[in-house]
Amino acid sequence: MENWQEISNLDQYDTPLFVVYxxxxxxxxxxxxxxxxxxxxxxxxxxxxxxxxxxxxxxxxxxxxxxxxxxxxxxxxxxxxxxxxxxxxxxxxxxxxxxxxxxxxxxxxxxxxxxxxxxxxxxxxxxxxxxxxxxxxxxxxxxxxxxxxxxxxxxxxxxxxxxxxxxxxxxxxxxxxxxxxxxxxxxxxxxxxxxxxxxxxxxxxxxxxxxxxxxxxxxxxxxxxxxxxxxxxxxxxxxxxxxxxxxxxxENYNRLIPELNFKPAAVLVCSVISLPAPGILCVDLGYKSVSSENPIEKRVVFPWNDDLTPIGHSEEHLTLKHIGPTDYKVGDRIYGLPYHVCPSCALYEEAQVVNDHHQIEKSWRIKARDKKISI
CATH class of the missing domain: 3.20.20.10 (Alanine racemase)
Structure with missing residues (x-):
């Protein structure tokens, strides 16, 4: 899969991140x-x-x-x-x-x-x-x-x-x-x-x-x-x-509506925070960071890391099963696509915005996630 998602200055940002291209x-x-x-x-x-x-x-x-x-x-x-x-x-x-x-x-x-x-x-x-x-x-x-x-x-x-x-x-x-x-x-x-x-x-x-x-x-x-x-x-x-x-x-519409050639334009970035057991890793993408109304296999996908499968989810943690040769380390950054982007976006105060040079250069406030602005 094309690596359009890569961000060159990602080390300057904490995770989880909601990123817009x-x-x-x-x-x-x-x-x-x-x-x-x-x-x-x-x-x-x-x-x-x-x-x-x-x-x-x-x-x-x-x-x-x-x-x-x-x-x-x-x-x-x-x-x-x-x-x-x-x-x-x-x-x-x-x-x-x-x-x-x-x-x-x-x-x-x-x-x-x-x-x-x-x-x-x-x-x-x-x-x-x-x-x-x-x-x-x-x-x-x-x-x-x-x-x-x-x-x-x-x-x-x-x-x-x-x-x-x-x-x-x-x-x-x-x-x-x-x-x-x-x-x-x-x-x-x-x-x-x-x-x-x-x-x-x-x-x-x-x-x-x-x-x-x-x-x-x-x-x-x-x-x-x-x-x-x-x-x-x-x-x-x-x-x-x-x-x-x-x-x-x-990811949901990407699978269900093949005739519309829209491009994924938002990703979730998370970090490996623990390697608690052989073949298991944990990232900081809990319920509070990705929409969780669907079964666990339909919350986030990792197309650039297809050796990872979600097996457990809680408020601040997503546990993944790892089958493959990749040697993951604590601190590694992983890019995912939300299965349902609308409520996932609403979980973040702001979106980080990537420019043509694969760098985050600004942020946009997700202002109407609030129940009230002034009225």
Whole structure:
């Protein structure tokens, strides 16, 4: 495997490290834009993977100013870093509605929107907006979140979507923007199978959208998918695509989505801290440094050290079985690829950024890993 990961000044840094390769990030952005034929109106990247202001500034350099996010902190970070059309792909409930109102009033030059999937919550959002005294003449923009089979959130796509939207339209203080889909349950390795699974729900969505457009919703938008169904939705001209993981890519998608030629752009660097028994070594990559929601074999891989296999994991330690001729020593640095990069990134306060000369030259604060920035 090509040794693109090597860092020449790594001895100046402690581990574990979350490291980003800026040239690879830019390559991935350019690849993503190429999939939508360079049409910026069809591209709304999700920022939950990186949560960094510097990444948003790179987006701006490519003319990208609309994004999707999941938290109020991510939305605030976006507003602070040049994004002007910010979708909070989450249905706010309880006090989160008040935080969203504060966000809208704090950044009047930005357009914010959120998701809803039931009329009761939609009415609560409208009521809180009126009570909060939101920006004059500015309705709260909402998208209808649709459940296409993931069964996480959303109004069932098979039900009467048009009737729901008509009822939503009657709620004073809200402005219906369009339909939202996230189908993270579709992750078959064969892109044809993924497309076949996504198509029936999308056909229903497109039919509903056509009916709504005929009923007067001329500017209706459809925001659909993540990285897993990006290749399918990028071929539908009326859809805004919203991948997130593409910026860093990870081992999971590298295996599951072979048709997308994104490059891994983030690695985890750890150190050997102990050789407790023959054929066993331990590195400083515990639960607190790599996402651990998957089984142990699907947390981190070591493609440049394929003689290492994870066998034990705890808060500050990862124990590895060693079968091979390599003579590992305490203090050796080892590069790994996270299996799920998004929550792994969120475990670090900052990312170290590598330049074209294989040196760490700066760091980027992973600011929106915080639950709150100021709002």
């Amino acid at each position: 800026e040239d690879r990030v830019k390559y991935n952005i350019e690849m993503a834009l190429a999939l939508v034929s360079g049409d910026l109106s069809r591209f709304r990247p999700h920022i939950k993977t990186h949560k960094m202001g510097e990444m948003l500034q790179i987006f701006s350099g490519y003319g990208i100013h609309k994004i999707k996010c999941a938290t109020i902190a991510e939305a605030e970070l976006a507003a602070l870093n040049g994004m002007t059309d910010i979708m909070i792909a989450y249905q706010p409930v309880g006090f989160k509605i008040h935080r969203m109102m504060n966000l809208i009033n704090t950044f009047p030059d930005c357009t914010f929107s959120c998701l809803v999937d039931n009329l009761e919550t939609a009415k609560e959002i409208a009521a809180v907006a009126k009570e909060a005294g939101s920006v004059e003449n500015k309705e709260i923009r909402v998208y209808l979140d649709l459940n296409t089979g993931m069964n996480r959130t959303g109004f069932p796509v098979a039900e009467n979507v048009v009737a729901f939207v008509m009822a939503l339209k009657e709620i004073s203080g809200l402005k219906f923007m369009g339909l939202h889909i996230y189908d993270g349950h579709i992750h078959d390795p064969d892109p044809a199978v993924r497309a076949a699974r996504a198509k029936p729900a999308m056909d229903k969505v497109l039919a509903d959208a056509d009916e709504l457009i005929k009923s007067g919703f001329a500017d209706l938008k459809i925001v659909a998918g993540g990285s897993n169904t990006f290749s399918f939705y990028s071929g539908i001209e009326s859809v805004e695509c919203s991948p997130g993981t593409f910026v860093f890519w990870d």
